[in-house]
Amino acid sequence: MDGQTPCSIIYEPKEGQKSPQDRRTYEHQYYVTLYDCSNKMAIAQEDVYAKENENKACIRLCSLFSLDGCVVTCDALNTTRAVAKAIISQG
Numbered sequence: 001m002d003g004q005t006p007c008s009i010i011y012e013p014k015e016g017q018k019s020p021q022d023r024r025t026y027e028h029q030y031y032v033t034l035y036d037c038s039n040k041m042a043i044a045q046e047d048v049y050a051k052e053n054e055n056k057a058c059i060r061l062c063s064l065f066s067l068d069g070c071v072v073t074c075d076a077l078n079t080t081r082a083v084a085k086a087i088i089s090q091g
Contacts, residue, residue, distance in 0.1 A: 001032055001033070001034055001035075001058050001061060001062075001072065001073070001074040001078060002032065002033060002035070002074065002075060003030065003031065003032045003033075003048065003054035003057070003077070004030070004031060004032075004033060005029065005030050006029060029047075030047070030048040030054070031045045031046060031047050031048055031057070032045065032046050032048060032054050032057040032058055032061060033045045034046075034061050034065070043065075044061055044064060044065070046058075046060050046061045053077075054077060054078065055077070055078055055080055055082060055083055058074065058078050058083050058086070059082060059083060059086040062083070062086040062087055062089075062090050063086065063090065065090065066090060066091055067087060067090040067091045068090075068091030069091070070091075072087050
């Protein structure tokens, strides 16, 4: 599991912003991807909603699949008790 923001998308500035060069003021798409290394393909993506971190999206992704017998890896941002409980509860 890992969170990404696609860089190839052209972002439109928020209304009222003067500088189109300041990418921090743009509305970014942000999502978490569940990747299957055995088959080398992404099997699911979940949006990270506004004012939410990717941990909640990871928990929602875990609830969609049975993870019995799987090894789940994620970066340091997702090493929280809530994400660990979601992974364990799915097997």
